[in-house]
Amino acid sequence: MSASTPTTLPLATLAQELARFRAACPLVHVLTNEVVQEITANVLLAAGAAPAMIVAEEEVPTFAAIAGAVLINVGTLHATRLAAMQQAVTAASAAGVPWTLDPVAVGALKYRTDACQALIRQKPTAIRGNASEIMALAGAGQGGRGVDSTSGSDAALDAARFLAHETGAIVAVTGETDYITDGKTTLATPWGHPLMTRVVGTGCALSALVAAFTAGAPNRLEAVASACAMAGMAGQYAQKQSHGPGSFKGAFLDALYHIQPENLLEISA
Numbered sequence: 001m002s003a004s005t006p007t008t009l010p011l012a013t014l015a016q017e018l019a020r021f022r023a024a025c026p027l028v029h030v031l032t033n034e035v036v037q038e039i040t041a042n043v044l045l046a047a048g049a050a051p052a053m054i055v056a057e058e059e060v061p062t063f064a065a066i067a068g069a070v071l072i073n074v075g076t077l078h079a080t081r082l083a084a085m086q087q088a089v090t091a092a093s094a095a096g097v098p099w100t101l102d103p104v105a106v107g108a109l110k111y112r113t114d115a116c117q118a119l120i121r122q123k124p125t126a127i128r129g130n131a132s133e134i135m136a137l138a139g140a141g142q143g144g145r146g147v148d149s150t151s152g153s154d155a156a157l158d159a160a161r162f163l164a165h166e167t168g169a170i171v172a173v174t175g176e177t178d179y180i181t182d183g184k185t186t187l188a189t190p191w192g193h194p195l196m197t198r199v200v201g202t203g204c205a206l207s208a209l210v211a212a213f214t215a216g217a218p219n220r221l222e223a224v225a226s227a228c229a230m231a232g233m234a235g236q237y238a239q240k241q242s243h244g245p246g247s248f249k250g251a252f253l254d255a256l257y258h259i260q261p262e263n264l265l266e267i268s269a
């Protein structure tokens with residue numbers, strides 16, 4: 001496998017993707033964990049998408065097929081939720097709806113690891129995880145410390161490329177710098193702030209934003225990278241307006257709402 005050096009996502013590409021995303025206001029079918037439902041819906045709304053948390057097996061196949069994108073997040077996985085997720089993936093795939101996997105805490109726990117391995121065989125459009133999760137899913141690690149990574153994103157770059165190559169998904173591995181790869185080309189988004197790791201759900205909500213950007217995307221690599229860049233820039237900007245995790249959460253939603261193709265230079269400074 002030939003691996004090119006990561007290049008930073010150009011602001012002009014982000015501007016184009018952001019304009020496309022805002023014009024589309026994609027409907028996102030979210031199957032996520034119990035901890036992050038609220039922040040995920042608020043991040044999508046603030047950014048400019050329309051979230052819907054539809055979880056009943058009786059409703060999931062119908063909704064997955066009409067959504068713009070689907071998110072599968074295994075953070076608080078249990079049998080009923082997993083059955084619904086499998087139905088969502090089957091329906092989305094049949095209807096050509098892109099779906100994204102967030103493999104929360106994969107590796108150490110066999111139940112969710114087996115579930116994620118089965119899910120990636122169904123060809124997700126995108127996979128977004130922290131370094132420990134991406135390495136574990138690629139078979140190159142045992143997982144992190146609960147839901148948190150014990151490695152930096154640089155350490156997971158080869159695993160991300162391998163996973164993309166094996167599954168056909170765009171793989172985003174996040175951390176101080178986010179790397180987004182299709183197995184051949186790798187984009188980097190260097191924006192963000194460590195305070196983002198002190199508010200629950202910034203990773204899970206980013207995965208929902210990744211899903212949203214894949215809806216109708218002409219270039220999925222650039223779409224996923226743009227979602228990562230948008231979240232990173234908003235986090236970096238929000239940190240300057242806040243005094244700790246509590247005020248950061250509100251400032252982060254405000255920044256996601258205010259970020260525009262026209263003010264990317266200011267927000268990313």
Ligand SMILES: Nc1ncnc2c1ncn2[C@@H]1O[C@H](COP(=O)(O)OP(=O)(O)O)[C@@H](O)[C@H]1O
Binds near residue numbers: 149235
């Ligand atoms: N050390 C860091 N510096 C700047 N941004 C970070 C850092 N760690 C994580 N982030 C950002 O926080 C968000 C969540 O990423 P991450 O913590 O890797 O996911 P998870 O919450 O799933 O473990 C991403 O937008 C990422 O870019």
Ligand SMILES: Cc1ncsc1CCOP(=O)(O)O
Binds near residue numbers: 035075104
């Ligand atoms: C704390 C926790 N426990 C199970 S899922 C979850 C949320 C993890 O959120 P994130 O991966 O965005 O930090």
Ligand SMILES: [Mg+2]
Binds near residue numbers: 102104105147204
């Ligand atoms: Mg996570």
